[in-house]
Amino acid sequence: MNSHDSTGPASTGGAAPVGADAFLKGAAPPAPSTSPAAPVVMDKPDPVPMEKLAAVTTAASGDALLRVTDLQVHFPVTQGALVARKIGAVRAVDGLNFAIRRGETLGLVGESGSGKSTTGRAIARLLEPTGGKVEFDGRDITHLSARTMRPLRRDIQMIFQDPYTSLNPRHTVGSIVSAPLKIVGDLSGDALKARVRDLLELVGLSPEHLNRYPHEFSGGQRQRIGIARALATHPKLVIADEPVSALDVSVRAQVVNLLGDLQSELGLTYMFIAHDLSVVRHISDRVAVMYLGTIVEMADRAGMYEHPLHPYTHALLSAVPVPDPAKQHRRERILLRGDPPTPLNPPAACRFNPRCWKAEEVCRTVEPPLVEIQPGHQVACHFPEERELV
Amino acid sequence: MAVPVQLEPTNLTPGPPAVKPVAGRSLWRIAWSRLRKDKVALASAAFVILVVLVAIFAPVLTSIVGVNPDEPNYGLLDPNTALPAGSFGGMSSHHPFGVEPLSGRDVFARVVYGARISLLVASLATLLSVVLGTVMGLISGYVGGWIGGLIARLMDLLLAFPLLLFAIAIVAVIPDSAFGLNGNTLRLFILVFIIGFFSWPYIGRIVRGQVLSLKEKDFVAAARGTGAGSIRIMMQELLPNLVAPILVYTTLLIPTNILFEAALSYLGVGVKPPTSSWGDMLSTAAGGLFRVDPTFMVVPGVAIFLTVLAFNLLGDALRDAFDPRGGG
Numbered sequence: 276m277n278s279h280d281s282t283g284p285a286s287t288g289g290a291a292p293v294g295a296d297a298f299l300k301g302a303a304p305p306a307p308s309t310s311p312a313a314p315v316v317m318d319k320p321d322p323v324p325m326e327k328l329a330a331v332t333t334a335a336s337g338d339a340l341l342r343v344t345d346l347q348v349h350f351p352v353t354q355g356a357l358v359a360r361k362i363g364a365v366r367a368v369d370g371l372n373f374a375i376r377r378g379e380t381l382g383l384v385g386e387s388g389s390g391k392s393t394t395g396r397a398i399a400r401l402l403e404p405t406g407g408k409v410e411f412d413g414r415d416i417t418h419l420s421a422r423t424m425r426p427l428r429r430d431i432q433m434i435f436q437d438p439y440t441s442l443n444p445r446h447t448v449g450s451i452v453s454a455p456l457k458i459v460g461d462l463s464g465d466a467l468k469a470r471v472r473d474l475l476e477l478v479g480l481s482p483e484h485l486n487r488y489p490h491e492f493s494g495g496q497r498q499r500i501g502i503a504r505a506l507a508t509h510p511k512l513v514i515a516d517e518p519v520s521a522l523d524v525s526v527r528a529q530v531v532n533l534l535g536d537l538q539s540e541l542g543l544t545y546m547f548i549a550h551d552l553s554v555v556r557h558i559s560d561r562v563a564v565m566y567l568g569t570i571v572e573m574a575d576r577a578g579m580y581e582h583p584l585h586p587y588t589h590a591l592l593s594a595v596p597v598p599d600p601a602k603q604h605r606r607e608r609i610l611l612r613g614d615p616p617t618p619l620n621p622p623a624a625c626r627f628n629p630r631c632w633k634a635e636e637v638c639r640t641v642e643p644p645l646v647e648i649q650p651g652h653q654v655a656c657h658f659p660e661e662r663e664l665v
Numbered sequence: 666m667a668v669p670v671q672l673e674p675t676n677l678t679p680g681p682p683a684v685k686p687v688a689g690r691s692l693w694r695i696a697w698s699r700l701r702k703d704k705v706a707l708a709s710a711a712f713v714i715l716v717v718l719v720a721i722f723a724p725v726l727t728s729i730v731g732v733n734p735d736e737p738n739y740g741l742l743d744p745n746t747a748l749p750a751g752s753f754g755g756m757s758s759h760h761p762f763g764v765e766p767l768s769g770r771d772v773f774a775r776v777v778y779g780a781r782i783s784l785l786v787a788s789l790a791t792l793l794s795v796v797l798g799t800v801m802g803l804i805s806g807y808v809g810g811w812i813g814g815l816i817a818r819l820m821d822l823l824l825a826f827p828l829l830l831f832a833i834a835i836v837a838v839i840p841d842s843a844f845g846l847n848g849n850t851l852r853l854f855i856l857v858f859i860i861g862f863f864s865w866p867y868i869g870r871i872v873r874g875q876v877l878s879l880k881e882k883d884f885v886a887a888a889r890g891t892g893a894g895s896i897r898i899m900m901q902e903l904l905p906n907l908v909a910p911i912l913v914y915t916t917l918l919i920p921t922n923i924l925f926e927a928a929l930s931y932l933g934v935g936v937k938p939p940t941s942s943w944g945d946m947l948s949t950a951a952g953g954l955f956r957v958d959p960t961f962m963v964v965p966g967v968a969i970f971l972t973v974l975a976f977n978l979l980g981d982a983l984r985d986a987f988d989p990r991g992g993g
């Protein structure tokens with residue numbers, strides 16, 4: 276991100292790695308249409324729940340728990356059995372800038388393969404970032420060694436996508452949930468047992484299930500076990516990597532709601548990853564949309580769902596069904612051409628250009644920087660505009 | 666793109682958590698219930714247990730029958746040929762499997778005592794290779810990097826090693842005493858070491874393969890995410906998942922090692938008389954006596970064949986029983 280030329284009409288000229296501070300100026304920004312021609316018809320806005328409003332206000336200090344600057348994670352592609360030769364790199368995450376305030380939920384959305392999990396794992400330091408900086412609680416953790424990272428791990432926990440592989444099939448629920456506590460070494464004996472029971476209850480499981488094995492539970496229940504494990508050490512930041520994608524549609528809302536309740540109860544900060552904008556709608560304060568390792572649009576919830584500006588966001592939103600059948604019927608579904616290109620060799624300039632219906636020459640030659648077009652609303656596109664979606 | 670989800674706004678209150686776990690069975694119970702229905706497995710297991718009991722209680726057994734493995738009975742031999750007098754290698758009610766040519770020692774007693782040496786060597790060697798193979802397979806698979814690659818290449822190398830040639834070379838240089846051991850104790854030690862050292866890569870490769878796929882599972886990432894170190898992950902997260910395959914391949918490695926011991930005995934690395942082992946009995950017979958006294962070869966041959974077969978059938982049955990794709 277080296278050029279900050281103001282392509283957007285309403286750019287406030289803020290630097291790209293904004294997030295926290297700028298956003299606060301307008302929790303519900305006025306929505307001046309960037310395309311003078313099209314009248315904007317909006318979906319019924321969601322009522323902002325009280326606790327979300329509270330979260331926004333308390334976060335007004337601009338106090339970022341997590342700040343990610345120009346984060347890159349590249350996976351080397353090697354050839355040769357004995358002596359591995361590097362012949363290229365998968366640029367899974369290629370220059371991310373964002374911050375998450377205390378108590379906030381940032382939704383991270385993008386198609387499969389866009390680099391969401393890699394981002395989450397790099398932040399949780401399960402992966403070594405290739406470049407950039409990850410600051411947690413004011414401390415640079417980008418390249419901490421395993422040993423220096425260890426004491427910080429209790430503060431950053433992950434919930435994984437697949438409830439079938441994220442729990443060790445040979446461990447009982449009790450030993451799964453108590454493992455983080457044993458490693459941290461806070462509790463032992465009866466206190467440990469009591470804490471595990473509390474945790475199971477907290478996530479809506481019966482403490483009687485302590486001695487059962489994961490395969491005795493349904494997907495939703497397993498995900499609750501994973502949540503209990505993540506919460507065991509009283510983390511500050513929870514990275515939920517598509518926590519409901521693998522679940523039955525009927526239990527998804529339950530698990531999302533559980534996470535929401537736990538957040539207000541325990542004052543957690545979430546990075547909530549999903550491949551679908553509808554999943555994070557109710558739980559996110561802000562949403563970032565990723566495409567091929569980069570953020571293409573980031574805004575608060577109202578901005579993202581009611582005034583989306585990036586063509587890719589439009590396409591994602593057009594796939595989300597709306598409750599009103601009449602609207603649903605009239606609505607135009609934007610079908611993207613082809614599959615996302617491989618991050619091994621991403622398209623030049625705007626990575627979305629081969630699939631974008633608005634692409635022009637400049638899109639193939641100049642990379643659009645992520646700029647703040649409206650307060651708290653950043654977009655990386657040469658031709659951002661609102662679009663009538665319904 | 667994946668199927669869009671609609672979160673009904675009316676569904677915002679948490680639903681009653683569904684906490685009734687489905688009745689489930691552990692891996693071991695599933696395996697056991699499958700094994701119980703497998704007649705071949707049960708028969709093989711019974712035979713294996715029988716052979717082990719025979720080996721353990723060899724002195725009791727021989728004294729009940731009233732025979733001795735080392736005592737020569739020249740009176741039972743044809744004075745002209747030194748072959749057992751009577752048909753079928755001199756079988757009689759006193760010597761149910763007949764007697765040895767040349768010495769007249771009781772074949773039943775020698776086979777029963779031979780089971781001790783054969784099983785002892787095979788199981789100690791298997792134990793050595795399971796321990797080595799598990800440790801090396803875990804390191805090679807989990808730690809990876811150049812160390813992992815090096816171990817993997819070493820395993821390939823050992824499996825491709827012209828072992829019997831090596832054994833022949835060893836025969837020439839086995840001293841009478843070394844490491845404070847001598848005689849047959851030293852020879853046993855050498856047998857166990859050679860067999861164990863050359864067969865750990867069988868286990869090592871299985872373990873490495875399993876670890877390579879296990880370590881990509883999220884439960885390993887979750888453990889790392891809570892600060893678990895490599896040793897803790899290998900011992901507590903990975904090892905419990907390796908027990909079933911290790912058990913299966915251990916069961917399959919024991920018979921391989923029984924044959925291995927027989928082959929080494931044939932080449933002269935085995936125990937020296939008067940101590941007997943199946944391999945040693947077989948190789949003595951194969952020296953030419955089988956032409957004039959086939960019983961002498963058939964008895965240890967059948968013992969080896971049945972034992973190896975039983976272990977193999979049991980190992981296959983265990984593999985099927987632990988197969989997650991299997992029915993039942």
Ligand SMILES: Nc1ncnc2c1ncn2[C@@H]1O[C@H](COP(=O)(O)OP(=O)(O)O)[C@@H](O)[C@H]1O
Pocket residue numbers: 350365366367385386387388389390391392393394618
């Ligand atoms: N360990 C890895 N080695 C090589 N490539 C990887 C690895 N992990 C992920 N990738 C690649 O990085 C890209 C982003 O993957 P991921 O972060 O899992 O995406 P998402 O979670 O958004 O589906 C994909 O193209 C994937 O193939």
Ligand code: SF4
Pocket residue numbers: 586587625626627628629631632633634635638643655656657658659
């Ligand atoms: S920069 Fe051009 S190609 Fe990229 S999203 Fe905007 S209009 Fe489409």
Ligand SMILES: [Mg+2]
Pocket residue numbers: 388391392393436516517
């Ligand atoms: Mg993912």
